[in-house]
Every structure is written in structure tokens, then in C-alpha cells.
Amino acid sequence: HTDPVKELVDKGASILLNISASPYSYGKRKERKEMLSILCKEDKLPLAYVCSVGAHTDLVFDGASMCLSKTGRLIAIGKAYEEDFIIFDTKSDEEIKDETEGTFEEEVLNALIFGVKEYCTKLNFKKLVVGLSGGMDSALVTYIAVQALGKQNVHVIMMPSEYSSEGSVTDSEKIIKKLGISSDNVSIQPVVDKTLETISSSFNNDLNNITKENLQARVRGIYLMAFSNNENYLRLATGNKSEMSVGYCTLYGDMCGGLAVLADIYKTDVYRIANYINRNEEIIPQAIVDKAPSAELSPNQTDQDFLPPYELLDKILKMYLEENKEYNEITEVIGDKKLVEKILRLVDINEFKRKQAAPALKVSRKAFGYGRRFPIVQKWRN
Helix, strand or coil, rough: CCCCHHHHHHHCCCEEEEEEECCCCCHHHHHHHHHHHHHHHHHCCCEEEECEEEEEEEEEECCEEHHHHHCCCCCECEEEEECCCCCCCCCCCCEEECCCCCHHHHHHHHHHHHHHHHHHHHHHHCCCECCCCCHHHHHHHHHHHHHHHHHHHHEEECCCCCCCHHHHHHHHHHHHHCCEEEEEEECCHHHHHHHHHHHHHHHHCCCHHHHHHHHHHHHHHHHHHHHHHHHEEEEEEECCCHHHHHHCCCCCCCCCCCCEEEEEEEEHHHHHHHHCCCCCCCCCHHHHHCCCCCCCCCCCCHHHCCCCCHHHHHCCCCCCHHHCCCCHHHHHHHCCHHHHHHHHHHHHHHHHHHHCCCCECCCCEEEEEEEECCCCCCCCCC
């Protein structure tokens, strides 16, 4: 293979131009700078790296174009997540002290806000609706929605059931007041009770717990999609990457919607971003941050009834999904062979859910969808 840069240098090029449409993932901007700096030093030419800015469905293009001197120093960097104009003095060798990339929390939050805004702009959606449960994920998605389109264009629906804690409603009301958004409070219980009464006879009055739990999630999905259809609001799905990975979500229930905002964000990272948002003042109520995660679909339910602690789960998932490590390599680190086997199996068998999920904004190196194509039907693991 020939080196295109060397060919240009040999032909007498005086500056290198790289027009790029490279989708965003955290850490990539620093890698770009390091790679381009080496290129400039080797070829002793200044370089303008022109980055696309915008979002196309699930892909976010972050802008932040860079200009480097022939010694590899960063001379200028454009704004991230918006269009910018730079005058590049190709003879300058004065390095700027600007940070190439911010913290994980800052960058990913900005990418998600930008992705939602672009998605709505390009599809001509003016308003957003979120099912607000009183949990961490829906609270973060609501905040992102407000930052993307403004508080006047965001509506939330609380949908308590007999299993909802009092705090779920009161915590939701706190964030509604803090963000200044409109809301409805509609109990799902009458519809759930009537549905159970209607269908139970078809199953000899013997419905298992999973059926009953999923029914509640699907009734909430009906409410939200009815509002979306009737009022022309885009419904944002709120599930995170940890849940999507292991199938801890309900198809045609909490998964329904037009865009999955957090589906490339692990649960532990959801908390990191929430704490970043609250760094100067409490916007997301601390009670939401502190409470044990729960779908509240059965009495006293928590996520850890089914899953290991998220710190451990996310560690396994990152090794499997992003580092391409397999069972033996992961068990060497984790130690618990049965747990690793369970989690990897859950990831594999739940591909059918992810294939039917709303598009997810990509902010990691390996997102579901375009970044990770696996068949639903496979048997490489018993």
C-alpha cells in the first residue's frame, strides 16, 4: 500500500488538509491530536484537520477542528458541537493551552444533548415527552431533553402503580419543579387490573410474575405512545446500556420510543454524569441519586434481585463488549465463573431485543447497532 501523505509530500505539498467525518466517542479527540501531531513532525508540514459537526440518527460528529504546525504543535482548535470558523496562520508555531477534550462527564453530556437536538431538528420534532419514574435514568433523560429543546418543549408523564414508592412520585415532582416543565400524573393501575382480569381466563388464571411485570411496563408504553401520537411529541426512551446489554428491559414497554438517549451509557456512568450536573447545585434530587435502582414492578423490587451490583456488571460488560474479551479472560479478572457465564449468556440471548430498540446515540467505541452487529440466531455459547 502506498502512503498518501508521503505521495503528497513528494509532490511538493506545502500544507496537509484532512476533511474528516469521524463519529464521536469519548477519548477520540485526544487520539486524533496525538496522531496528527506525529504526522506533522514526520513530514514537517502544517495540517488542518477539518471535522464534520452534526448528528445523523445515532452518530454524533463533534466538530472541534484542529490546526497544527509543522512541528506538531496545536495552533488552534474549533468549537465542539457547533459550527466554527478558524483563521490558520500556517507559519505560526505558538501552541495554545486549550484542553483538547474535557472530562468524560462534560463531553458525554454535551454529546447527548447535541445528539437529541440534532435528531429533533432534522426530523422536525419540536417537543419531547419522557416517562418520569422517579429513577435515575428518566431523571437524566429529562434534564438532557430540557437542555436540548428548552423547558417549554418538554413534557413528562408520571405513571405510578400499586408498587410505586411514595418517593418515586415526590422525587419526580421535585425535578419537575426544578426544571420548570409540564407534567401529568396518570395511574396505570386501573388499566393493569382490567387487563389482568380480561386475559387471566385465557391462561387458567395462572399468570407468572414476568408476565405481570411486563404488562405494567407495556401499559406505560401505551400511555406514552398515545401522548406522542396525539400531541406530536417525540418520545425519548430512557434505558441505559447496562440494562440493554442483559435484556433488563421490556420489549414494547419501556423500550418504545423514537430515540434511546442513554443506551450507550453504562449505569455507573449515568451516576457520574448526574453528579457532574449537580456539582454546583442540586438539580437532580439527591434522593434519586441515592436510592437503590428499581423497576418497581413487584413488591420491594430492586435491580440487584436479578443483576449483580452495577459496578461489577459494568466491569464485565466493558470487557466483553468493548475490549472483545471472552469468558476465560474475563473470569481471570472477575473470579466468579458462574456470574460471568450468566452475564455473557444474557448479552447473547437478548440480541433480539436490541434489534427492535430505538436508535441509540453513540458515545463509546463500541455501541449497539452499527458498531456491534451480531446475529439473533447463534449458538456459540451453550
